[in-house]
Amino acid sequence: MVRVWRHIILLMSFLLVSQLAHADVSEVTATVDRNPVTANESFVLTITVDDDVANDSFSPSELLKDFVVGRTSVSRQTSIINGKLSKQTRFTTVLIPQSAGEYKIPAISIGGASSAPISLQVLEPGNNQDNEQKIAFLEARVDNQQVYLQQPITYVARLFLAADLNKGNLIPPEAENADIQQIGRDEESTEMVNGRRYKVYQRVYQITPSKSGSLSIAGARFDGEVFTQGQRSIFSSFSNTQPVSTIAETIEVEVQPVPDNWQGHWLPSELVSISQSVSPEQETYTVGEPFTISYMLTAVGVKPEQLPDVRPSFPDTVRIYPDGDETDQFSRNGVIISQKTISFAVVPNQPGPLRIPALSIPWFNTKTGKPASAITKELNFSVAMGDGMQSIPKTSNNAEAKASEEPPLNDEKVTQTETKTHSVEWNIWIISLLALVLVVSIILNAYLLWSRGTNSKSKVSTRETAEDKSRNxxxxxxxxxxxxxxxxxxxxxxxxxxxxxxxxxxxxxxxxxxxxxxxxxxxxxxxxxxxxxxxxxxxxxxxxxxxxxxxxxxxxxxxxxxxxxxxxxxxxxxx
The missing domain is CATH 1.10.238 (Recoverin; domain 1)
Incomplete structure (x- = not known):
């Protein structure tokens, strides 16, 4: 049995090779899968050639003037009937008209043969005449059509498919002077549209305009293949899939500039908050021992790079060591949320009360259209001196303070009496001092004579102790x-x-x-x-x-x- 199949395959190969050089293109046929069609919806143009031709024999670039040209696939079929070999090449191209009107697909020439031109009617979007024929279409919407500069726009693209998807690619929308990125994961669901069941694929994008003025958002686009309902024959080399493309409508958005009276970092958002934490958390700290203050800034609907720097104001009685910052981004219910966390190591230098002022971050509320501020609470601590440490001395003039408290003496008699009393006291003090000096001199001379011999030994011992301590x-x-x-x-x-x-x-x-x-x-x-x-x-x-x-x-x-x-x-x- 295996040998029989081998002979059949060799015979078919021989016939194919022998007829290849003698085959010529005698007929080229062009057909569309439906007519009329709807603007921004795809239709399929099929070019059939009664010979085996190269893949580049047909170029759809000449159709770019009136249509958006999607992917082109090539398939071939070879058959032998009554010993006669026949070959066929089929080009399948997806075309999308972008506006309503009458169009003409020109004659397609391949290998000396040409197809007949096709007149095509394109209807306005939303016309119910073509609804029943739609295999795929795209819907798009934005959350706001009037935003401020750098205010994010949420763009939702929904792809409707009436057939099972084989493969496909959803191309993001396009806009000049704007940053576009996908948010979250795709969602799948099913819906009934005009009595026909569709499978719906939803994808969300965030569009951030970088320039004020009019912003034109070209619709998202889908290129793919869906399975057809017909069964594929084992003797046919043609696939049972059909190419499909569709484009969402273009959306216009007005971008307003930054208000003239705005100062500082521009942060447009629906909600901004800032929180703070202290570690270790206690009421009293010690001079020289560090503790950490962390700030977390959270903003809704902005990218991490749009967040401003967090710069608290610290008093001169502490040393500050920034511990770097961390940024994070996540999505919740299709909205981007960005966070920035920054920590500072705080080392108190002086004892006493320590006050960390409140931190204020200005931002622009896009819902109310007014400026706002995210504010933390003021922090108050007590700093104590550690055991064995000395506080910084404070200058004071107690003598002057006491002198200022004494009342002036203006009575003349009291002054004379005080002068006589001071004179007597000074005489007594002088006599006592002279006697004391005489006694001390006698005692000191006797002590020096006694200790002169031991003094040099003590000095040598002290010097040797310091030197030994350093030497060891x-x-x-x-x-x-x-x-x-x-x-x-x-x-x-x-x-x-x-x-x-x-x-x-x-x-x-x-x-x-x-x-x-x-x-x-x-x-x-x-x-x-x-x-x-x-x-x-x-x-x-x-x-x-x-x-x-x-x-x-x-x-x-x-x-x-x-x-x-x-x-x-x-x-x-x-x-």
């Missing part, structure tokens, strides 16, 4: 950990090891890097360390070498000051 610095485990952390530019380990070492070395308690930086006078190097700790998204910390040098230089400076203070000069020369 590299033998300290915590100091070596600090060295290693600085060498590796590890900010967190450098902070922890430095605080542990300083608490033991200076024999006092440092609660934060801020307090230690004030004690060692290395605020600049520690500020860079803090910024890397409180701002994780910033560039990695690379100042380990600088911090190590500053700390070591500060230790040497403090050692020299301590040595100078402890070592007293000789009261008497050796001569």
């Amino acid at each position: 610095l590299n033998k300290d485990k915590l100091w070596r950990e600090f060295q290693l952390a600085c060498r590796n530019n590890n900010a967190q380990e450098a902070k922890e090891s430095l605080l542990k070492w300083a608490n033991r070395y200076f024999e006092r308690s440092f609660n934060s890097i801020t307090e230690l930086s004030q004690y060692l006078s290395i605020e600049k190097a520690c500020s860079s360390l803090q910024q890397s700790l409180y701002q994780p998204r910033a560039t990695s910390w690379q100042e380990g070498k600088t911090l190590y040098k500053d700390v070591k230089a500060s230790i040497e400076a403090k050692k020299n000051i301590t040595t100078t203070k402890d070592v007293l000069p000789n009261l008497y020369s050796n001569n």
